[in-house]
Amino acid sequence: MTKDQYLPWLFGETPIMATLIDDHSRFEQVSQQFARRLGYVPGDLVGVSPDSLCSERSARLLRESYRPLLRGTGKLQAVPIEFVAADGALVHLVASSLQVRDAFSDRLQSLTLYEDLREGDQSISRLRDFYHLSPTMLHTMDANGGILDVSDQWLRKLGYRREQVIGRNIRRFLSASTNEQLRDGQLALLRDGLEYSNHPREMVTRDGDILEVLMSARAERDDDGNVACMYVASKDVTERNANERALRDALEENSLLRRRLEDERDYLREEVNVSMNYGHIVGSSDVLRQLLSRIEAVAQTNASVLIVGESGTGKELVARAIHAAGARADQPLVKVNCASVPAELFESEFFGHVKGAFTGAHRDRVGRFALANGGTIFLDEVGEIPPGLQGKLLRVLQEKEFERVGDDTTHTVDVRVIAATNRDLAADVRNGRFREDLFYRLSVFPVEAPPLRARGDDVVQIATHLLRLICQELGVPVFELSQVQAQKLKAYDWPGNVRELRNRLERAVIMAREGKLNIELPSSREQTVSASGEAPPAPFLTAAQMRERERQNIIRALEFTRWRVSGVDGAADLLGLKPTTLNGKIKSLGIERPAPARGRPPRASR
Secondary structure: OOHHHHHHHHHHHOOOEEEEEOOOOOEEEEOHHHHHHHOOOHHHHOOOOHHHHEOHHHHHHHHHHHHHHHHHHOEEEEEEEEEEOOOOOEEEEEEEEEEEEOOOOOOEEEEEEEEEOOHHHHHHHHHHHHHHHOOOEEEEEOOOOEEEEEOHHHHHHHOOOHHHOOOOEHHHHEOHHHHHHHHHHHHHHHHOOOOEEEEEEEEEOOOOOEEEEEEEEEEEEOOOOOEEEEEEEEEEOHHHHHHHHHHHHHHHHHHHHHHHHHHHHHHHHHHHHHHOOOOOOOOOOHHHHHHHHHHHHHHOOOOOEEEEOOOOOOHHHHHHHHHHHOOOOOOOEEEEEHHHOOHHHHHHHHHEEOOOOOOOOOOOEEOHHHHOOOOEEEEEOHHHOOHHHHHHHHHHHHHOEEEOEOOOOEEEOOOEEEEEEOOOHHHHHHOOOOOHHHHHHHOOEEEEOOOHHHOOOHHHHHHHHHHHHHHHHHOOOOOOOOHHHHHHHHHOOOOOHHHHHHHHHHHHHHHOEOOEOOOOOOOOOOOOOOOOOOOOOOOOOOHHHHHHHHHHHHHHHHHHOOOOOOOOOOHHHHHOOOHHHHHHHHHHOOOOOOOOOOOOOOOOOO
16 A cells, blocks of 8 residues: 555544545545445545535535635534435534645645534524524624624625625624724624623625614633624614604604794784784774674684675684684684685595595695694685585584594594685575575674775775885885875775775885875766766776676576586586686586476577
């Protein structure tokens, strides 16, 4: 036997299970004991890859864990491995490997020694399976931070394969800020094997994203008390932290908005006081004193108030005066202009809705009644509320509860209701356009806002007050009314009331030249009879007259089209309106189709 033959013979005859694996991961030499344990002779195994003799699970561990760890650390310590014997039986062994370099060829080889895994110790293999399948991010590392094993969840979260991780240092997977913290002394926690719980750390995924985690660790020590390895569990709190930050930002924004709203409230309250002469509506006429007396009488109660009067008489100002003089003055006053709300959105406007309640409801919305809780809600143009919603409004007034659109939860509310209208609601009750019970619930205490023509000298006081405000807003010197202008204002009967007065004053200030104010007013509305006995046409129409003209015009178009609203040559087409717009006008103007009569007349010719 030559010297070259002696060493392989000695390796084969050694009384232990051993293998020498070459740098191509194939058996180069095997001991008799190892070959016999698997039911082979040594020559059958030389040149064979261990993967082909392992169970599928162990082959995967070889590729993904054991070989990367051996390359990274140069050794393996007591890892379980399952071989399939020649007769198909599973052979459970424990392998310990050492990477060595051939002194003659300089090749890397792996010397592996095997021991039989006893029946009771097979739980180690099962525990490794549980470790990999755990829903928690787990990794095991040596005292220097080298990764020995990781769970499948750890790999999923960070986007790596096991062979890309095993043997690498944990610091390669930590963010720059976390590595900086470890440099400041916290690395001693790893070196000394100190246990820690829920330490915030940042890890970096394969795509470069930051993963925020809470890490907890426990050390395992050898017989000499030195750290052998550390078991680390991580909890991904990226989404939770993002939600918490978003919540903090939202709370901070809400706080900022609240402060802004409080500032705006104080500012608007001051502006309202200025516009109302610090709580007093401008004027000293008898009718105004009667109005103020009624405001004072009802303000301190919670009674519902119905303010009636022509357009432009300051019904909203009266509502604000009632609110400001009452016990709810420090609570919100929420206004709803019922004439400007589309019929299909009334319920959402009043009571709110939940996300997905109808098409376009992309988020929850708080209704006006909820916003006014504890304060006052002002329903301007209350006569325009659709009949279908009047019952739900009545329920809120009577029972003080409502449901949002798309929601089954009942909400309670404490709101004082002030309503206003320029319509004859009593007539609307008679023709069925307005519920009688709602009318009586709203008009517990009716208040009439007198027209400007009935307030005598108040028009001059109001004009002087408005002139000062207009000039301040436009940044021009304040004009004074002359005696002639004051008389001219008193002589005119103001069909548009205070709104018209402000409009004409603002126009006069804008058009003023060389400090001279020229207030243009139409000639007297009193008609004179000409020699022919015919009255000349009025220079303008009142809002009520315009409304009636529009009503009659729509009725003529509907009669012409036999009450067909949409389609080609329908009433909407003839009037140049959208069908939805025309339907809204039909409802708001109280137009109803007459009952069909026998013998329908032929359609009118064009």
